[in-house]
Amino acid sequence: MVQVLGDSIVVSATDLVGYLACDHLATLELGRAQGLWERPPRREDPELVLLQERGVEHELAYLERHRAAGRSIHEVQLRGPTTLEELRAAEAETLDAMRRGVEVVYQATFFDGRWRGHADFLLRTDRPSDLGAWSYDVADTKLARGVKAGALLQVCVYADRLTTLQGVPPERLVIVTGDGVEHPERLADYAAFYRTVKARFEARVFGDLPAPDTYPDPVDHCRVCAWFPTCMDRRRADDHLSLVAGMTRTYTERLIDDGVPTLADLGELPADRAVPRMNPRPLRRIRDQARLQLSGRRAGALLYELVPPDPEAPGHGLAALPEPSALDLFFDIEADPWALDDGLEYLLGVAWRDGNGTHEYRPIWGHDRRGEKAAFEAFIDLVIDRLERDPQMHVYHYAGYESGAIKRLMQRHATREDEVDRLLRGQVLVDLYQVVRQGIRASVESYSIKSIEKFYMPVRAGPITEAGFSVVEYERWLRDRDTAHLRDLAEYNRDDCVSTLLLRDWLEVRRRDAIIDQGWSMPRPTTTVAEPSESLTVCTRGGPAGGCSRRPVGTDRGGGGALAPGGAARLASPRREAGLVGVLPPAQSLDRGPRRRDCRTGRARVRRRGRTVGPVDRPPLPLRSSPGLEDPRR
Template sequence: MQRLDGRLVLSPTDLTHHQECRHLTRLDLGVAAGEWAAPETETTDELQLVFDRGVAHEKKYLESLRAAGKTVAEIDTVFYAAGRRRAEAETFEAMRSGVDVVYQGTFFDGAWGGQADFLLRVEVPSSFGGWSYEIADTKLARKLKVAALLQMATYAERLTVLQGVAPGGIHVVTGDGVSRPWRLVDVAAYARRARARLEAFTTAPPSTAPAPIAYCDQCRWAEKCTTELRDADDLGLVAFMRGDHRDALRAAGIPTLAALATAGPEQLAASGIGADARTRLQQQAAEQLRERTTGVASRTLLDPVDGLGLLRLPPPSDGDLYLDFEGDPWFEDGAGIEYLAGIGDRSGGFTALWAHDRPAEKQLVADLIDRIVSAVRADPAMHVYHYAPYEVTALKKLTGGYGVREAELDQLLREERFVDLYPVVRQSMRISKESYSIKKVEAFYGRSHAGAVASALGSVLEYEAWLEDGDQARLDGIEAYNKDDVDSTRELHDWLEQQRAELEAQLGPLPRPAVSVVAPDAKVTEAQAAEQELTDRLHAVGHELLGRPRRLAPPRGPAGVVGGLPPAGLRRRGAGGGRDGAGRAVLRPVRGAGEAQPAVRVRVSGAGHEGVLRWRRAGRGHREAARHGGGARHRDMSTRPQDDRCRAAAAARARSGGPAEHRESARRDPGHRQGRAGQPGLPRTGTGRAPRSRGNALAAG
C-alpha cells in the first residue's frame, strides 16, 4: 500500500496480507502514513529463489503463448499516480485493439491498483466488439490457493468496468504449466467482502498486537514482532500453543508465559480449555520458564501411558536402521524431487542414495526398500527409525507414484517396522524449548551441526545452486549434512533408551511393542500373482489395453495362471452358446472382426477351487472378467487400464465369489450387464468399488 495524490492506494497483495494477519496490515499502514519506517531487511536466499523461480515460470508461460502464435502487448510497470493512469490507458487500448494477450496489464481506479500477469482474449462480446478478456496469473504452486483467487477477483472488478462485461472465468497457471480455470462467480462475492473488511480497517485502524502464526516465517516484520513477543513474554512463545487457546487464556487473565506457569487450577479452568490441554500447556510453560531462570536446558519425564511415548520404543536390535530424506519442492517447476535418501546403521555406517531425475528417483526408492527388506530378513527384530512423518510419507508417495515396491512397503508398514521418534519425545516428556524439532532436542544429547550446510532449507538452496553450476562440493556438503541428521537420529534413539531406563529404575519394568511378522493376506496375494502374470503376458505381446507397463506385488502363494491371451477382435459370446463341451466359457470372434480365430481360455487356479477368466474387447479398451464357479454365479468387473491395484482387488473379489447380495442382484437385474445408452456388453457400474487411493507477487508500493 502507498499514498498517491494524498489518497491511500491498496493492492491485491495488501488484501492477501490482511487475510493472513491484521497486525501486518496495521504495520504497513503506519509506513504509508509516515508513522514509522519500513524494516530494513535483506531478501533471504529462500525468498530470492522463490522470486526467481516465479519470474522464470511467468516468462516460460509468456514464451509458450508467443510460440503458439499469439499476439502479445506488454505494459510497463510503474508505481507513481500519473504513470499508473497512463499504464491502464495503454492496457485499455491494447484490449480494444483485440490483441490476443496483454502481459502485465495495469488496473488503477485511484483506490486499488495492481498488475495482472496476463489478460487472455476470449470470443465473448464486450464493449470492445466480439471479444473480451479473462485474467490469468502464474503461480509456482501445483494447487489453487485462495490468495491467488482473491487477487484475480480484485483485478476482475476493474476489468469489468473497462470492458463492460464481467469475465466468465479466471485462470491460475500452476507450476506444471497447466491452466486451471475457476468460475469468477464462485469467488467474486467472497472477494468483495474481503475488500470491504480491509477498506473498513484502513479507514479506522484498530489497535493490534503481534501474534505468532505460520505466515511469520515469510513476513518482513517478523524480527520486530518476535522482539515484541519476547519483551511481552507472550503466550505464543509456549510450544504447541494454539491461537484459540492463547485467546482463551488471555481472556481468563493469563497474559504471559510466566503467568501460565504459575496459574492456579481455578483460574486455568476459567479459560474453558479442556483439562488435558491446559495441564499440558502449563507443564510446557513451567519447563520453558525453568530454562529461562536457570540458563540450563531441562526436561521432565511424564508418567508412562501404555502405547505412548517411551513405551512406543521396540527392543533395540543390531539390525536397526536410521533414515533421513532430503527433498527439493521447487524441482521441475514445483513438481519436487527426493534427491537424497541417507540410511545409517547401528555401527555408524552410512549409505547415500542420490537421484537427480525421475528414473533415478524411481531407482532410489526401489533400492531403499530392497535394503530395508534385506535387513529385515537378516534381523527380523530390526526397525527403521526416523524423526517426524516426512520419511514414511515420501516412501508412500514414491512407491505409489512409480508403481514399485508397493507390496513390500505395505508389508513393512503392517509389521510396524518404521518408528517415528517425534511422538516418542512429545508424548514422554516436556522439554524447555519453544520447539520440539530435532535441532532443538539435540541440546539434550550434546549434538550440534557444523559445516557448509546446517539446515534443511540450506540443503535445498545448495541443491538448487548445484543444478545451476554442477559443483560437486555442494553435493558433498549436502551429503555430510544428511549424514549428520542420520547420526543424530541414532544418537536420539540411544538417548531415549537412556530416558526409558531411568523411568524403569523408578517404576520397574515397562512394556514394549511386540515385534510382529505379519503374513501376507493369502487371498489378495494369490489374486495379485494371477493378475501380474496376465499383465505381463499382455505387455509382452504389446497389448494396448493396460497402458504403460507397471509391476504389481511379487507373486506369492500357490497361485498360477494357465492358458492363452485373448486375441484382438475377440469377445465373450452370450451365455447360451459361449461354452465348450466341458461347460467352460470360450471367446469367439466379434462380428466384423475378420477371420475367425481360435477360442481362448484363461484359467486361474488356487484358493481351493478354479475358475475361468473370460475376456472381451469392446468400446474404448473396456474389458470384462467374469468368474464361473458353476451355473449362474458370476460377477462383472470393469477395470481401469491404469490401475493395477484395482484389477488385483477385482480379481480377488471374483475368486472369492464376491458378496452374496451382489451375486444375487446380478442374477435378478436384467440391466446389470447393460452398457451406456443401453449398449450390451459395455459395463455400466463395474465392481462398485473405487481404487484406494510464489510466483510474482503484486505490489502497489
C-alpha cells in the same frame, strides 16, 4: 504494500491477500504508510531470492507457451510504476492493447485511484464486450502446486477492474500452478467471498472507525513476512503465550480471556486452577510445558522431564520404542520442491551403526526421475535386505515427511509396492518425533529436531545448518554442477541421519530411566504381523479379473515369501504361531482404496461442490522456524 501516493492511500491485491492471512499485517503496513514506524531492514534471504527467481522462470515459461502457439502478445512496458501518473499510464497502455484485440497482454496493470493490480496475463476470449467481439479473462502464475484461496482473491481484484474496463466480467480466472497446469475457475464462484473480504479490508484502510487492536499471533504467513523480526521481538517482549511449545491460537485466546496472558503466568498457574472452555488434559500439558520453559529460562539451562505413561494411550511416548537391533537404520530425505515439474526427492540418506559402534552413512542420490526411482528402489531394497536378516529391525526417522515420501515415491514410480506395504503394515517405520512429543517434556520453544538435539549432540558446524538452505544449495548445484554443493548437502543430510540415531540412543536411556528411576512400566510395542491389504487379498483370490500377478509378499515381517493358495489365512507366520503378534489397525495399512489424495504429492485434496479446488499445497520452503509454527524436521 500499502502506499501513500500524493494525497491518496493506494492498496494492492497483495495487501488484500496479506490481510486475509494476518490482520496484524494490515496494522503494520498502515502504520508504516502513515510514517509511524519503519519496516525492519530486509535481510539477505537466499530462500526468498530462490522463490522469486523460480516465480519469474515459471511466468516466462507460460509466456513462452503463448509465443510458441503463435499468439500476438503485448508486454506492458511501464513496469513498477511508482506514481499516480505512472499507474494511470500503465493502465492506459493495458487498455490500449485490449482495444486492439491483442491475444495475450503480459504484465497487465490496473489502477482505479485506490486499488492497483498487476495481472500476469490477460487472455483474449470470443465473448463480446465493450471492446468489440472479444473480451479478456485473467491468468496468474503461481509456484504452488495447488490453487490457494489467496491466489483466487488476488485475481478477483484484477477481475473487478477488468469488468469496468471491458464492460463485462471475465468468465474465467485462470491460475497456472507451478507444474504448468492451468486451473480455470469461475469468477461467480468466488465473487461473494471476494466482496466480503474486500469490504472488510476497505473499512479498515479507508473507513473512519478506530483501528482495531491487533496482535502478531503466529500464522503461516509469518514464514515469508517482512515484518517477522518486529513481530518476534514483540512476542518476546510480551512473554507471549505463543512462545510455549505446542500452544494453539484457541488456547491462547482462552487463557488470555481468563487472565493468563504470558508464558510466566501459565508456568506458575496452580495445578488445581481451571480455565473456562479448556479441557483439563490439554491445559495440564501446556501448563507443564510453560513451567519447564520458565524453569529453564530462570536456570539458564536446558531441562527435560519424562512424561509419565498415559493409561488412556498405552504404547505411546517412550513405550513406543521398539527393541533396538544391530541392523536398525536412521533415515532422512532431502527434497527440492521446485526441481522438475513436481519436486524431486533427490537424496535419501541412511545411517547405521557398524560392528565397531561407529556410524556408517550412505547417501543415495537421484538427480532426475529415473535417478529418483533407482534411489528409492535401492533404499527399499536395503531395508528389505536387513529386514530379511532381522525381522526386528526398524527404520527411524523424525516427523512424518519420510513416511509420506515413501508412499509418494511408490505411487509416483509404481514400484516396490509390496515391499512398502510390508514396511507400513509391519510398522517398520518409527517416527521419533511422536516418541519425543509424547514421552519427553523439554524446556524448548519448539520440538524440531534442531532444538531437541541440543540435549544429545554438539551444535552443528558446516556450511549448511538449515533445511531451507539445503534447497538453495541443491538449486545452485542444478545450475553450476559444482560437486562441492553435493558434498555439503551429503554432510548436512548425514548430520540429520546421525542426529536421528543419537536421538534414538538418548531416548533409550530415558526409557531406562523411566523404568529404573520412576518404576514405570514400559513394555516394548507388540510386534505386528498384518493381514494382507485388501487388494492383495483380492489378488490371491483371483481378483475381479482373476489375473493379478502381484506377489503377495509383505504381509508378514518375518516372512515375505509367496502366499500359499487360499489367501491370507494360510500365510506362514512363525511369530503369529508363536503367539507374538498383534493386529495392525486398518488405519495403519497402505490405503489402496479410492483416492482422496493428490497422487503426485500424496497430500489431501480439498473438494468443493464435486470439484477439486486443489491439493492442500506442498509445504513451502521451510523458510523460518518460529514458536507456534513448528516444522519438526528443522
